[in-house]
Amino acid sequence: MDTTNPANPDRPETTGSSTDPAIGVDLAVSQQKYLPAGGGAQELHAVVTVRVSGAAGAAPGPALAEVLVVDCSSSMDRPPEKFREAKKAAVAALQLLPDGTPFTVVAGTHEAAAAYPPGGAMAVADDTTRAAATAAVHELVAAGGTCLGRWLDLARRELAAQSTPIRHTLLLTDGRDEHGHFLPLTGVLASCAGQFVCDAWGIGTDWDARLLLEVARSLHGGADAVRVESDLAERYRRLVRGLLAKTVPELTLTVGSLAPGAHLRYVKQTFPHEGPMTPEPDEPHAFVTRAWGEELRRFHVCLAVDPEGERRDQDLLAAEVAVRLPAGSGVVPPAPQPLVVHWTDDPALSGLTDGQVAHARVWEELGTAVADATDAYHRRQHDRAEALLGRAVALAQRAGARRLLDELGRLVEIHDADTGRVTLRPHVDPVDFQHLMTASSHTTHGPDGSAPAGPPRQGGELVPCPECHRRYPARSRFCGNCGAAMGASS
Template sequence: MATGTSRAGETAGQVTAGLEISQWKYLSGEAGDPQMHAILSVRVDGTGSAGGPGGPVLAQVLVMDCSSSMTWPVEKLHAAQQAAVAAIRKLSDGTPFAVVRGSEEAAVVYPETPHMARASAYTRSRAERAVRGTVAGGGTCIGAWLDLSRRLLAQQDAPIGHVLLLTDGKNQHDEHMPLARVLEECAGRFVCDAWGIGDGWDARELLGITRRLHGSASSVRAEAELPGEYEQLMNRLLTKTVPELVISVTAMPGCTVRYLKQVFPAEAELSAEEGTGRFVTRAWGDEVRRYQLCLAADPAGRPRREDLQLAVVAVDVPGGDTVRLPQPQACLVHWTDDPALSRYTDAQVEHFEQHQRLGEAVAAATDAHRRGQHDLAERHLGRAVRLAHAMGAEEQLARLARLVRIENAQGGRVALRPDVAAVDFQHLITASSHSTYGPAPGTGTGSGTAGAAPGDGATVRCPACSHKAPAGARFCPSCGHRFEARS
């Protein structure tokens, strides 16, 4: 594994950004479609609290599902109201905010004017009263909710727009305002986090929204948990003071960028600005995010047995003169004819590909259970347990344990619990969308000379299932195959 590191110089009171690249640089020139995968770790430090001297940083819209299904059990609507109140109480003075009631239409609950209110003791108190007076009735059209949120936020000059959306149901009235079209109009304009409550929501629908709008999807089993979850989310949100951070990928001749996607803390879609290699990410506080970069390279006519530059990665903050930026970093390739080198993969890359396989196993189990194929669902869940155990994904394991009795996590031996309900799979899907950090940068080897022995930072392909495992592993984390002793 080759790991490049670039951290901006630390200065008290100044926001700094850092960039680290982890990759296994050796590729075989004989492969039909050679691809170089790398993990970019991007860090921001020193953001402090929101609402500095330049005015409010955040503009907040709270969307409450008030469809008829929220009337039962009665605790559901009460929890939604309590959660909205908890979020409102966290808003800093001067923060623009609004509360939206969602059914087959969308309407502003507070304020009573066409424009968003500014947070103060008075407006917070009025908003709480309006929230507690909401009643449920009607259907569900999430596209209408997001479209109204977009129009409200478009009136504000706060650099970070955020929508916190709660629903207990599926998007049953999509024909009123198609969600796909609305997401295209909303993309890049605000960040949306979405929560599922009750037993009728669709996790994949929420993920489709949050991945497009650079947020995350979550859920609660017990309604009483929701206000506390909202408070934690708002605490994190109020530290975000960097509206945008751009990752630029400049490919060398003979190389193209296949994709760049966020893989930690949750997966998010990234699209390059037209005609450029610039990918915009949204709303940063003090945090680390990881991105998977895929480059396609053509070995024809390129020298072998030496390091070549495939692309240069840089981090930029538009208009961010106060942010100290890291030095650009290079992604390398080393074309080799030695299969002992080209068969390995970077451990960080493999970690997030395992997360992807975990999500695929959960999705397959969900579909099988819905079709009544419980044995097949059990097999898919067993594979998910193997992967979660191998990665140390404790939250996913805990969620899986609600659906299956885990007899042997390493071997994936499980038994489906008889009382499993469809909503249990929805909770599992949202949990599986949150990835774990993975191997720390610089923990592997591979930056030395050709022929260097790979260490903990490399992976090797399993001969039984073709998935990859750490180079020193005794068992495949995907299928449980026992590896022969390797020198």
């Protein structure tokens, strides 16, 4: 779970802040409010930024309950270094758990068993239990199959009795859910939703990125993998340190006060991980986010709005976004922020593009290109895979996604990143596509602030986009069709 706080955070136009002296919650909206009045129903897009500050060390006593799931399937011992490094990583995580932290180590095969403590309640971390758990991890044997549903169901049952505000599972696997029929994953994820956060990791060469992403997105965590087994212990240490800094168990993002005729299309998280948000079953405009420390997250909100019967050339409230905190948290929520629509007949105004929204939509297209390229390659449609990977390179270049460009460079020779001119490499390791998919879920921060919303240059000059050639106002910083930089000054 990434807890990176950008070194140069943005301050968009409209903001609201918490007044709590210990923990602060800020809420900001960046959007392009001008929409064409004559085009019928339109989509209104906004990027909502939520920032939590002052949270490190704010909660008294143990804030975390942890379940460590170690894949003990037979394949983990091929080669032996893989299982050995997985054990080292689990021990590294155990050693960082503060005294008083409830924890369990789960040995995962086609079944699930508590390796430590062996049955009953979770252990409580201290020198004695950490040492005993370390010994239990070293005694683990790789023998059996893989059933992630059973692993996660045991984690749910172990964590259910815990009162700590942050409940977390760290899951590692080297394979696919080959014995998932014993306890189908879909049903288990539904029962686990809202009960704990899960970070899912891959190791070796046969893991399934889509499987890890399904788990992580359903359970509000992240999906990642290591190429070199010996890197896993340090990655685990980094992740656990981030977990220990998380003291706010949840925040709820709400979209309310919708204008007549408006309805919510979707909410997606766009930073630091990309993925859809699922509304609460009894509250369709509320989206729970889990486990916050001092960090910033961004969300893409899309509304359907209709100009029929609405006034032209003035700001109108389309909806209102707000942040709700758990009862008794003692944290004052920030002021709600409006999502505004301004219906106009001026194409120069409706053609303006918000930089943060454009960045979010580039990442959406990037994720689609990566997934489609992976499918095309596995169907042996190599020409199509090459074209899609070239598109992904151009989008990654535009998004400033250095890690993703490195992953793409393993699959294609990049001749021109800006235009996406690439050649598929003759010898591709299939696991590189899995690393590419997990990497594509880790997004970049994007531009600070939003594009200017004032009048365009004199005469409403229109210029062609350098990528798709669709004409947009000269003042636009990004093309509203494909997201390309238009080169205009702020």
